[in-house]
Each structure stands twice: as C-alpha cells, then as structure tokens.
Amino acid sequence: MTRTIAVIPGDGIGPEVVASARTVLDALDRRHGLDLGYETFDWSCRRYAETGAMMPADGLETLSRFDAILLGAVGWPGVPDHVSLWGLLIPIRRAFRQYVNLRPIRVFDGVGSPLRTAEPGAVDLVVVRENVEGEYSEIGGRLNRGFPDEFAVQESVFTRAGVTRIADYAFELARGRRGYVTSATKSNGIVHTLPFWDEVVAERAERFPDVRWDQEHIDALAAKIVLQPDRFDVVVASNLFGDILSDLAAAVAGSIGVAPSANIDPTGTHPSMFEPVHGSAPDIAGRGLANPVGTLWSCVLMLERLGHEKAAAELMTAITTTLRDPRTRTPDVGGSASTADVTAALVELV
Amino acid sequence: MTRTIAVIPGDGIGPEVVASARTVLDALDRRHGLDLGYETFDWSCRRYAETGAMMPADGLETLSRFDAILLGAVGWPGVPDHVSLWGLLIPIRRAFRQYVNLRPIRVFDGVGSPLRTAEPGAVDLVVVRENVEGEYSEIGGRLNRGFPDEFAVQESVFTRAGVTRIADYAFELARGRRGYVTSATKSNGIVHTLPFWDEVVAERAERFPDVRWDQEHIDALAAKIVLQPDRFDVVVASNLFGDILSDLAAAVAGSIGVAPSANIDPTGTHPSMFEPVHGSAPDIAGRGLANPVGTLWSCVLMLERLGHEKAAAELMTAITTTLRDPRTRTPDVGGSASTADVTAALVELV
Numbered sequence A, B: 001m002t003r004t005i006a007v008i009p010g011d012g013i014g015p016e017v018v019a020s021a022r023t024v025l026d027a028l029d030r031r032h033g034l035d036l037g038y039e040t041f042d043w044s045c046r047r048y049a050e051t052g053a054m055m056p057a058d059g060l061e062t063l064s065r066f067d068a069i070l071l072g073a074v075g076w077p078g079v080p081d082h083v084s085l086w087g088l089l090i091p092i093r094r095a096f097r098q099y100v101n102l103r104p105i106r107v108f109d110g111v112g113s114p115l116r117t118a119e120p121g122a123v124d125l126v127v128v129r130e131n132v133e134g135e136y137s138e139i140g141g142r143l144n145r146g147f148p149d150e151f152a153v154q155e156s157v158f159t160r161a162g163v164t165r166i167a168d169y170a171f172e173l174a175r176g177r178r179g180y181v182t183s184a185t186k187s188n189g190i191v192h193t194l195p196f197w198d199e200v201v202a203e204r205a206e207r208f209p210d211v212r213w214d215q216e217h218i219d220a221l222a223a224k225i226v227l228q229p230d231r232f233d234v235v236v237a238s239n240l241f242g243d244i245l246s247d248l249a250a251a252v253a254g255s256i257g258v259a260p261s262a263n264i265d266p267t268g269t270h271p272s273m274f275e276p277v278h279g280s281a282p283d284i285a286g287r288g289l290a291n292p293v294g295t296l297w298s299c300v301l302m303l304e305r306l307g308h309e310k311a312a313a314e315l316m317t318a319i320t321t322t323l324r325d326p327r328t329r330t331p332d333v334g335g336s337a338s339t340a341d342v343t344a345a346l347v348e349l350v
C-alpha cells in the first residue's frame, strides 16, 4: 500500500534541503521498495506575497488525507510571524493534534561540540516537547493601547489531559532508551501552572517504576545542559521550555544544522509532520550551502513512524558516515561540501 | 553618614558566604573608612521551622529603614518554595520595587569556561532582567481540581511602564559599556505579551541612537550564548527569560559559583538587595567549601550603588586576583581552597 507524503518545501533554504531529502529518499526507495508517494505544495511566504495566504483555505483538509507531512522551513524577512508561522506551521501542529514534538540531539563523530568535554557519542538526549498547549496560547490581549497605562496579558494553559499524555510519552520513550526522564519546570517562580505540571508528572511517574526521573528548574537545567550534557536521556518539557532546551542542546552538541524534529500525533488519527529544527536561513538561501542533514534525520524519524525501521536505520548510518568526513559535511559543521555533495554521498551510501 | 545594611544570611551555604563577605567588607572598611553599619536577621527556613514564618509580620517594614540588603541564599529541602521563596525573596523584590535584576557574567582568568573557544576576558556581558512583573505573576489558578478535565492557567502581565523602565535601564547601561543591547523575545510563539515587549523596546531604542540593538528569540539566543558568548554586551529580558539566560551565561563562563546579582530600585526610594546567583546548596552546606565570590562580587555591586566606587573597584581587583590562583579558588572553580582560605586571601589583598 502506497503511503503518501505531503511535501511543503517552504521558504529560504527549505526547498534546497527538501530537494536533497527527496533525492535520498528516492534512492532508498529503489533499494527498499518503500512504496512512498509524494505531492508537493508551494505553501510559503512567496505564495503569501502572490495570493495573500500562506496556504489555501482548504489546506488543512488537503493535508489530512496524507500519511505524513515533510516541511522544509517557513519564514521570510518582511512577512510577519503571525502570517508565516501562525498561517502554516502552528495551525498544522494544532489541527492535527501533534502534541509531541520530538527532538533528538547527539554529538556526532566529526562534528565538534563547542564544549571542551563533550566527546562524540557522549551526548545522546531527546527533548520531548509539549506541542499544542502551555505558553503558546492564543488567549490574551492588550488594554489601553498606546496610552501610558497600557498593558498586555497572556494566559498559559496546562490541562491534566495534556500534561498526562506528554509525560506518558516521555516515560514510555525512556523505557526503550537509558530509562531516565528529567522534567523541566519553574514551579518556584511560576506558581500556578508549573506546580500543576510537577504534580501530574509525579503522578504519571508512579506508573513507570522502572524509569528513574527527577525535575529541574529551567534555569538550572539550561546550565546543566552546558555543564553535563551527557547526564541527560529524555527531557520532558512544556511548549516554551522544550523550544528553548532543544535549541540549546543542539548548540551544545555543535549541531543546529543537523537537528531534526518530529511533530507527532501518537494516536495516529492525523498525519505527523517532520521538519528540521533550523529555520529558512535567508542569509545562505540559494547558495547551495544548506546542511540537508536536519531534514534527512527528520526523514529517519518519518520512516520509523511509517514502519520502515530498516530503511530508517540505514539512512541514519549513512548520515553518521557522511558527518565523519569533512569532504561530505557542509561548512556549518566544519566541512567543505555543498548541499549537492552531501546529497550525492548519501545516495551513494544508502 | 553611616549607611546601614540589613544582612540576611538565610539557609545552607548562605551563612558561610555572608560571613566571608562581612570579614572582607570589614577589612575594606578599615582601609577606606566606608562607615557601614550592619544588622543581621535570622530569617530563613530554620526560622520557619521554629516559628512558622520566614520573617516576622513587620519584616518588610523593618528592612525599609536600611540602605541596602545583603542576602545569602534561601531554601531548604522539605520547605516548599511558596513558603521559602514567596515568603522572603520574592516579597522583598516586589515590595521594594526592585524592578532591575542586574547579573553580570565574565570569563575570569583562571576559571575555565566549558567552551573550547571562550578565552578569559572575551566574555563580558550583563543580563538586565525585569524583576517584578512578566511571567512570575500571581494571577491564575486551577479548575476542576483532581478531575480528568482539570486545568491550570497563569497570566503573564507586561505593562508599558514596566517594559519602558527596564529597556531604558538597559540602554543607559550599554552607553557606559560597549554600546550594544540584545532584547530577548519569543514574539513568534507567544503572540500577545512579547510582540508588545518588542514594540516598547523598539520605541525606547529610538531615544538611544548611539546604542546599537537587536532582538533574538529566546531559543536562538540561548544557542548563540553557547556558540558566540563574546558577541553580547547587555541582554535585556523579561523575568523568566532573564532568569534562564543569566544562569545559562554563568554556566558558559564556568562561573555559577562566582555570579552575582543586584536587585535594584533605580529610583532609590527603597533599599536594593544584593545576592549571589547560586542557591543554598544543601549538599555542601557546613563543609567550608562554599565559593564566597558570588556574594563578594554582589558586594562590589552594593558598594558601587552606595557610592563607594573606589572600594568597589579594589574589591573587584582582589577577586580577580584570587581567581587566578588555584590555591585561592574553591573546588567548584577548579581550585583547592576552602571558603576561609579565599576569605583570608581577599582580606590580605584589599
């Protein structure tokens, strides 16, 4: 049965890294008979400039018929975030109940961490980020606009259902890894929502007696990710904290350009979405310099999710191999290769 | 005229680092005729265990008569944060309108940064943290407690007055430094309060045409503080973001044990409070191992604020000197000295 993937290259380097991914996926398909079908959508800031909308009115309905979504990057200078992000990326995460944002981070052999102490292999953690509620809420607004007594409010919302399912996901995941969960909090300063988060996480932890867990305030946790990144296995965090910690950990691992993410609806009711952590990078767009590994590692997560574990593992091995050699690494990770060079090397390897 | 300082040693290593600071301040006083008077208060988790309150009912009124407050650390295992922190630390910050939390970070000669690239002297930044509003609000609560449909909400509140004054403080400060301000935001995800923050910061920036400024989303900023910490001069941030970034930057500088903070009411109406960034560290309390430098650098900030610039500069030079030599550094910064050794060395130097 053909599984279909909606491809949204998006803006900036998005089309370049997605083209690379398509080439490598096609090579994989030839070897493994993955039977994947693709349809490409031009939804982007370019489309917005031409038509006034990032995607058509029935865009979400269209996507709902696919098995997965592969996204390059969205955003372009001059297009406000509430258009580009809230007109495409965030609605997809929310409409498809992709409540898990999975962000693995590793130090690869060949990719230097900026930390003196981080040896390849030593850092191997996954941030499990809550992806549909928390601090990114649409509830709020401004009063007395333009006057000296103006103020803005915004409501963070944490539900028992929302915290329960993300905690359960993290504990389950840890079972198949090193069996250790760290919950990010700030309940000493943010005294309504985060004590509630702590309480629900502690309750769920009782169902996973085989998993070790603790909690850390976000300030101390950010510091520890710099000082002892090898300590962590699974980090479970709210929408905002997961966003911060995953970028931070990727930087610590020297690998923002290789960091992947999967926006998952674990119930399988809706398509999940796979996208690199990096953005559209207008400064290097169109120059053939973009690192395709963030997108390709995202494809590994996609293949796993679609049940193609073997192809996923081979692609991951190929990625690891190319990163080892400066001739098959892009400049952002200390190499001299172009996007095309990396792509060719990966096609060769899979 | 004698200036008076309320001393609150607090919990854990708090009394040890404050005792060290008192000894060094007395030595400075003998040389510079600082004419400082002290009164010590036993407000702490110990006091809470004995009396049921961290401080007496008229505690804030008592403190209001002092020129400054020197705090060690608060918090002890078993005492909930809403008691220890919200019964002492946070009320002081708020009652005395200490709306600036100033947190300088440097890489010192002798103190190794965990970053390969951070040379001593290269990193020299100050986090200017908004300290009385923002994400740490008391507005919020829970509905349907204990039921499956339970949820918690918490309101972040940003006022025009609050953002204006912290932005102005940051721009002024940058004028006396390298003239560069970075505003921490997340207006692409947190769509009510942070676009408002951005707008007010941009408006205030116009009054400081001689100061360069930009803004960065907190996720990217956390990553950049790891990748290029020497890029930053003054970082202005909300209550939560400032908390995270200052701990992170201190870790990057290898110096959580030396990081100071000043909670300032710039209007001078109320006393300001000076405290190390580190906590009460129950694991090493009472063992003579605590690093007193975080408190002593906080005393430098206090002396500056009290108009004793010369003594402040000398104390800072003495601190820098002790950090250079492993025999006058505590173990957390790679030395072999005890708290008493560092104290003796500083007394010798000032």
Ligand SMILES: CC(C)[C@H](C(=O)O)[C@@H](O)C(=O)O
Pocket: A188, A189, A219, B085, B243
């Ligand atoms: C203890 C906690 C409430 C406090 C804060 O977040 O303000 C601390 O982390 C700090 O930075 O002073």
Ligand SMILES: CC(C)[C@H](C(=O)O)[C@@H](O)C(=O)O
Pocket: A085, A243, B188, B189, B219
């Ligand atoms: C662009 C932005 C809204 C987004 C987020 O914070 O979710 C991005 O930083 C990410 O991590 O995917």
